[in-house]
Amino acid sequence: MKELLPAVITIGIDPHKASLTAVALDPTGRQLATRRVTVNAGTYKTLMGWAGRWPQRRFAVEGANGLGRGIAQLLAANGEDVVDVPATLAARARLLDTGGTRKNDPADAASVAHAAMRHKRLRPVIAEDHTTQLRLLAERRDDLAGERVRVLNRLHVLLRDLIPGGAPADLTAAKAAALMQGLRPLTATDACRRDLARDLLNDVRRLDRQLAANEGQTRQALAPTRSTLTDIHGVGHILAGKVLGHIGDITRFPTADHLASYIGTAPLETSSGERRRHRLNTTGNRQLNTALHTIAVCQARDPGPGRVYYLRKIAEGKTPAEARRALKRRLTNVLYRRLFKDQQSRPTRTT
Template identity: 30%
Template structure:
């Protein structure tokens, strides 16, 4: 479209629709008037050109960026390093897209207008510290755990149709012992024989299982070291292991101060009740949003305390006597745990005393 440049004294807001290879940027005035849009390459040079282009239209107040956790992560870091306020923008909902259409220029303008109208307020993760290092190691470890489980399932499925001799030899063995036994098989060179081919396949699967186990153990030690550097208080809390202590800083990011209250942290973890009232009905429903991996981490902490924490078990007994179901009790406990962990992760300088219920 035609670009109209005005004096640099005016204030502007930017919006960016991000993709793998290109980013589409747009500029709007503070009164909502659309000024210009342009496409840039998703490279360091492209990020510099994008910022320079936006600033050529006036004083840049903020930039709304779609996908700050994926395609827009590098751009968000570049803008933050240049001391530009970055706001995370969700993509337009389906109803809005049906009404206004879908294109890269429209999406970039929509991002800028969401910031201007204060519909978008979230501060993205900075992704430049220990939390980002923990995230990438935690990600590959989780993938290795899934791959090892799939490998073990494949190995056991192969044994179901294996010759009777092999089934009797390996019967009753589980996991690491089964993998060790399969690695000691000695097939002959005659792969035309199904029995020998099965032995070869079992040896390959056993080698894969052992390699994945070694990777999982190595990344566990690396995660433990990083967690102790980032948040040494977390592993000391009852029920919080290395996995949980790694997931929660990842959820908050390297700039946890972006979470203004423990209620916002609870919402981010999906443990804050959502109002669902209408007319004379006053009720709340379960929060299905938030980071589900963080929600799972809180769930693991609660289960651990319910099994071996006397104060928590007393709380469960009291809640049961009052007519609450086990699921409702767990939801309440997850909210309590979120409140405690918020004070450690986001406000570590002023830790509060632990509630007896959380012990």
């Protein structure tokens, strides 16, 4: 007689800043137990002491990239089976189960577990590795670059009032220093402008140093991944780090079409009558979409297969913007294949 495998218990977790609530459900959806745990240094030990009675278990954490990141990462790092349940999906599960919107922590945790039992394509939570570091570094670089632009714009305004003709559009710290070297303010107000310009120049130099350090950190974090993304024309270490950081485990996307939907490079049809048109998809991961746009601009400009494809789309009657969108969609396929091949070639997961 064939031996029956033990049933898998689903444990839904509703996280908060100061506490989390866990509810265990059997495969039929019957509630087995509930536990509220205070968030502190002993949270994981307390939770596992309670959940240890069910050897065959799976955890479902609401918002594993938000408030639930801490407990989700602790569980994943210790080899537990963990899935991320979006808050909107848990809310829909609660509405279907109860027919109302009234809520409390145990009900929310049970809804998270119900959603995990019914939805077969939830994102598994994976212990943080070099791709997480790359994402953090990419986000930090975006912040630094944005601040540098703001500082340079303010410096431009001051130099416009201090120097006849103002400063060039491609202003750098070196150019600003050369322009300010011979400044002789004629009024107290101009002296104030000069002093503020010096402060802003120091800010630009500081941001340049931080951006250079960020690039070095990105190269260092990218090395263990052994990624071949930089072999693609238009992809440098910074863009490769951003792509890897935001995509993470490529196997969570069943096909390149799923990746294109996630990035927002799958065009939306806006046809009318006999006129067939597609427009830009403004949904999806905008950071990845921006990275794909940069790669597409480089490939459309420089000789190579990307430019050949771009010109062919232009010859078909598409506008330059539409041709770039088509190229971005084609590049998504290239990225998917390259990332999948790179991940398969790594013998073990980097940590």
